[in-house]
Amino acid sequence: MSDSEITGYTTVRGEHRHETEVRRSRFVAVVRRVDTEDGARQLLTDLRREFHDARHHCSAFVIGPDRSIQRANDDGEPSGTAGAPMLDAILRRVTTGGATDLSDLAVVVVRYFGGVLLGAGGLVRAYSDAVSQALDAAPTVQRRLLQQLTVPVAHADAGRVENDLRAAGTEVLGTDYLTDRALIQVAVPAGDASVEGFTARLASLTAGQSGAELQDLKWVDCD
Incomplete structure (x- = not known):
């Protein structure tokens, strides 16, 4: 679908955080409304500064009415176990009216390693769940x-x-x-x-x- 055919979509209001713990690893998910790639990168910069002692700052963002800009980064986690599941959690999000039209937002999940390896499957679930739970708490706007x-x-x-x-x-x-x-x-x-x-x-x-x-x-x- 081209941008010119889209007349509505859903985004989040402001910035929201949600923290979870999985087998002693701490995951802090931060969702922020952005409308440019620079805005998404600024969120990552801000959180690297705030959580400077964390091992990983994994990220994903979706921008544009047609969701044409999509990026994800594992930041040192095994390939495909963090950024991609985070991005998928955004893209699969069902919003008002049963639509999967969420856009103009960036998510960073900060991980403090707790000493227990989660394995590939465990990491995928942990990062996906962290984003989903943060989105659950974030009010949306049409x-x-x-x-x-x-x-x-x-x-x-x-x-x-x-x-x-x-x-x-x-x-x-x-x-x-x-x-x-x-x-x-x-x-x-x-x-x-x-x-x-x-x-x-x-x-x-x-x-x-x-x-x-x-x-x-x-x-x-x-x-």
């Missing part, structure tokens, strides 16, 4: 792609049209008053059908006197 539009109206009509649009369920972002007219800024769900539906409602509300000018597409958090 992101939607909105089409912004500008509605030019006469000064005298601005208040009425704005109120009518709100009453019809349209998200009104604000109104700019110029010398010769007012510009009502609105947002509707991205997609031709939504824009056409809004245009039809606008024509009805203004008796065909006002049109809508397309502006930018914008990703927004929705409560």
Whole structure:
């Protein structure tokens, strides 16, 4: 699926931590919302500094509405026993509505070795479980792609049209008053059908006197 076809996905709010212990090894999982690779690397840098005496700082991150950026690192654990299971725990996460659409987050699992070898299978389970439990505790937020539009109206009509649009369920972002007219800024769900539906409602509300000018597409958090 291309990025242009995606109109919504799920991410986490802020940063969250969860600690577990497996056969005396301590695992500290930290989940942080990020939207760039630099942001994900900053989390790793921060935790290497904070937990400077830990043996491993394994990481995984997924970025983009289409989850096009995916990275994982074992940081010295046997190949495939840490980073990959962490990444898989993110990708398999079922969110609102049964979707597996979690993105824009990085996870680092800090491990303090407890003296008991866990084996490959034990490491996979430990790192996967650490991420899953951290995600269980992290509140999520839905992101939607909105089409912004500008509605030019006469000064005298601005208040009425704005109120009518709100009453019809349209998200009104604000109104700019110029010398010769007012510009009502609105947002509707991205997609031709939504824009056409809004245009039809606008024509009805203004008796065909006002049109809508397309502006930018914008990703927004929705409560």
